[in-house]
Amino acid sequence: QSVLTQSPSASGTPGQRVTISCSGSSSNIGSNYVYWYQQLPGTAPKLLIYRDNQRPSGVPDRFSGSKSGTSASLAISGLRSEDEADYYCATWDDSLSGSWVFGGGTKLTVL
Amino acid sequence: QVQLQESGPGLVKPSQTLSLTCTVSGDSISSGSYSWSWIRQPAGKGLEWIGRMYINGGTDYNPSLKSRVTISIDTSKNQISLRLSSVTAADTAVYYCARDGGRWDYGMDVWGQGTTVTVSS
Numbered sequence: 001q002s003v004l005t006q007s008p009s010a011s012g013t014p015g016q017r018v019t020i021s022c023s024g025s026s027s028n029i030g031s032n033y034v035y036w037y038q039q040l041p042g043t044a045p046k047l048l049i050y051r052d053n054q055r056p057s058g059v060p061d062r063f064s065g066s067k068s069g070t071s072a073s074l075a076i077s078g079l080r081s082e083d084e085a086d087y088y089c090a091t092w093d094d095s096l097s098g099s100w101v102f103g104g105g106t107k108l109t110v111l
Numbered sequence: 112q113v114q115l116q117e118s119g120p121g122l123v124k125p126s127q128t129l130s131l132t133c134t135v136s137g138d139s140i141s142s143g144s145y146s147w148s149w150i151r152q153p154a155g156k157g158l159e160w161i162g163r164m165y166i167n168g169g170t171d172y173n174p175s176l177k178s179r180v181t182i183s184i185d186t187s188k189n190q191i192s193l194r195l196s197s198v199t200a201a202d203t204a205v206y207y208c209a210r211d212g213g214r215w216d217y218g219m220d221v222w223g224q225g226t227t228v229t230v231s232s
Binding site for chain 1: 148150157158159160163171172173174207212214215216217218219220221222223224225
């Protein structure tokens with residue numbers, strides 16, 4: 001069972017806007033930045049969003065991140081077929097001696 | 112551009128020690144303020160952080176794996192190593208190494224392609 005909670009699946013049609021949520025607690029999301037990763041089938045995760053809402057160079061502005069309290073969201077606008085992938089949220093957890101923690105992942109299907 | 116490549120045995124027997132190496136190219140692992148993390152992913156499941164090592168020798172480990180994990184760095188070879196002892200079938204996974212910019216900066220921003228390890232007799 002993952003420390004961060006994500007819905008297992010999400011879907012949308014091309015051109016739509018979809019939102020993926022990530023829920024945590026005061027010891028993780030509530031006090032640290034959230035990161036989002038995209039994992040295309042058979043490949044390694046790729047950093048999509050850092051520091052809650054910042055995009056690395058090369059990531060389209062269709063992807064955006066936000067955070068409020070102990071929850072975070074990833075929004076994808078203008079959905080495209082190539083966005084079909086697994087999406088993971090991650091953050092640092094301050095409990096015990098501290099560690100990176102991930103959500104269980106959300107599988108996005110483009111219908 | 113920095114690239115990471117994991118390598119090691121694809122098959123490990125139960126109770127033995129899993130040993131993997133991550134070779135970094137395109138930059139020195141001693142430069143900058145990065146640490147180096149290991150993450151694993153069982154087939155069809157989510158990501159689990161294993162631990163990381165700083166260039167100064169400091170380490171952070173996942174509390175659930177801490178008793179079995181050792182991460183080390185060889186700056187002369189630009190490599191990071193992972194040792195996981197007393198493995199069981201539950202340790203079967205794809206293992207990734209990643210450059211770790213820290214929780215206040217870029218997070219784990221560059222990943223290797225991963226290497227599959229199966230624990231079986």
